[in-house]
Amino acid sequence: MVTLKDLAEQLNVSISTVSKALHNSEEISPETIARVKALAEHLNYKPNKVAISLKNNTTNTIGVIIPNILNHFFAKALYAIEEEASSHGYNIITCLSDEKKSKEMNSLQLLSDGSVDGFIMSIAEESQIDNDTEHIKAILNQNIPIVLFDRVSDDIICDKVIIDDFGAAFEATKHLLSEGRKHIVLISDIDNLSVGKLRTNGYVQALTENEDYKETPIVVTISKNEVADQKINVLFKEYPLIDGIIAIDNTSGVIALQKAFKLNYNVPEDLSIIGFSDDNVLQFTDPKLSTVSQHTIDIGKASVNLFIDRLNNKAQNSTKTKIIKTKLILRDTTKPVF
Amino acid sequence: MVTLKDLAEQLNVSISTVSKALHNSEEISPETIARVKALAEHLNYKPNKVAISLKNNTTNTIGVIIPNILNHFFAKALYAIEEEASSHGYNIITCLSDEKKSKEMNSLQLLSDGSVDGFIMSIAEESQIDNDTEHIKAILNQNIPIVLFDRVSDDIICDKVIIDDFGAAFEATKHLLSEGRKHIVLISDIDNLSVGKLRTNGYVQALTENEDYKETPIVVTISKNEVADQKINVLFKEYPLIDGIIAIDNTSGVIALQKAFKLNYNVPEDLSIIGFSDDNVLQFTDPKLSTVSQHTIDIGKASVNLFIDRLNNKAQNSTKTKIIKTKLILRDTTKPVF
DNA sequence: CTGAAAGCGCTAACAT
């Protein structure tokens, strides 16, 4: 790389003159500025980022820790974070925790060596199950900012971006009730997670506060080592009267729809299904799945903006929690509303 | 952050003594080493990464430029790259080109300010369509290493990781011929891309060199602003005799299967389908789609390893192209082989 | 065995 020193030597001026010239300092004569800039342009000079980071003690880089990039929700969140960050002049260093506490901890520790100005992250499943977030608090204690999104913890005091998980599931369930459904089942492969628990509570609440609904809530959980396919097949066998499904994760709704179709349920006449999927799965469903849209792009953007606000005002000790609105999008797997 | 200076002051020794002690230098007395290490441990000292980067003129960071993170192939490639890189002590800075030449160029230029030691990337669609890769060559000319994966260009001389696209499609097509299929159609939403063209050529070649096959090859391309759903529906209308489909992109095979099912084709009795999808889509298909597996994890890992080899031997001017083997995985949308 | 000094590339206060 070309350095200020190189330019200075070739022009027979001092390094600081070159530096000032490139910054259009008033102190430098217009002719010198022109000469310097011409040569800089010609040699494709770029200020060395590392040197500037060292000088300023700031990197303009955000560490982003994602539990699972193969989950479309997180891929889309990453997309939004990258876009918003780069539009503000920030780079992102991406780490994947693979849902493991050890990898999450490792990434936090490694990058808190001055590599990044702070973190945007969603908590790994393992950390949530163990409810062990000491490694995250340790970073905050070093005064390194963190924004948590989606999967958060009440134990951690920092800026957060979430959706109203409880309300979203509550509303979706209410909708099925308004259709007159009497046997509504919830399917989840994320019952370990904060968001999963909240959504389940929303579902249960909607059912129990409805006086006409007699059934007890039924929650079908699919664990890591189970095959969703089979579990959902069993579900249909066990509850043949099922007439409503709330699927609170990314994929179960689609799978349930496929199975229902195979089993000759009429959707949405006999059975309504609402998923929490992103719209990428719609290409694979016919009829089109009704979903709770999580506005993932907004979640990503809001995270970056909270992060930048925090950097600009590190001292401020009140934290913000931004709640992104969800939207129930009724497509073809719920009855049309009149 | 705690610095060497902080440690030195507290211990009443010089900075260089502290530095040497932490590196177990022979020059330093065991007692001093112990004292220094104890305090370093106690204060959670970490060498400042930025300072080390400046000193060594190397960042241990790879710039990764991905055309579209919402495409599962690239998400998986990124997953593998991150894993392999971090296991070798490298961080990755992720940029998303969004298939745009401008964003690709921007990322390359911004990060070639010393932020990264080089790049691993797949070329944006727009750059491939325009066949404009000057911005990539410009980086190579600055002696910054680049490894291209999947979407490559013969014009660019650098290390590459690809699959045998021609051969993979050739083999898949041959398989359908061996089933006795007489009306085999190729579906593609990537006919703009190097890989799309090669796969199409493989399909055409397999058909034309088969003497018993009478039909002319039929290539159905789906462009960005078309809806795959509809285009594939039209396809079935136009070619009712269709008995074989090769879908060379990530999603078309799944969609074709759904449509065939709706139209009451018997798969695989009347119609065989082979996709290039990753196995994440299998949960959405029943019968399970037969696919060409691209071994995406291997592609990512190989890219990182080629990159690190290059860094260790920057001078070497012969470039390597690594071809990752594909595998035709016959599931339920092709006839069983005996 | 320990310390001083230079240098990585840059900026900025302080001379001249």
Next chain:
DNA sequence: ATGTTAGCGCTTTCAG
């Protein structure tokens, strides 16, 4: 208008 110097945090050569 231009140059000198110090310093960001670290390593390393050279002196003591």
